[in-house]
Amino acid sequence: MGRIVMAVLGGILALYVVFGLVLPALFGLLKFLFVLAVVAFLVVLTVTAAAKFSKSAK
8 A cells, every 4th residue: 555655646746847847947948949049040140131231332
């Protein structure tokens, strides 16, 4: 009986760790990477546009 109770408590703890700690951290990391990718894209776009405009101005 004690083993079953410990197995159930272990399963509940595992679910808590996965859904309470791991998934929010993973989604937070993905959100951070998405924002970083958008910022990098905007920087590349700005530098490319500035380079093209400076060439055509000469």
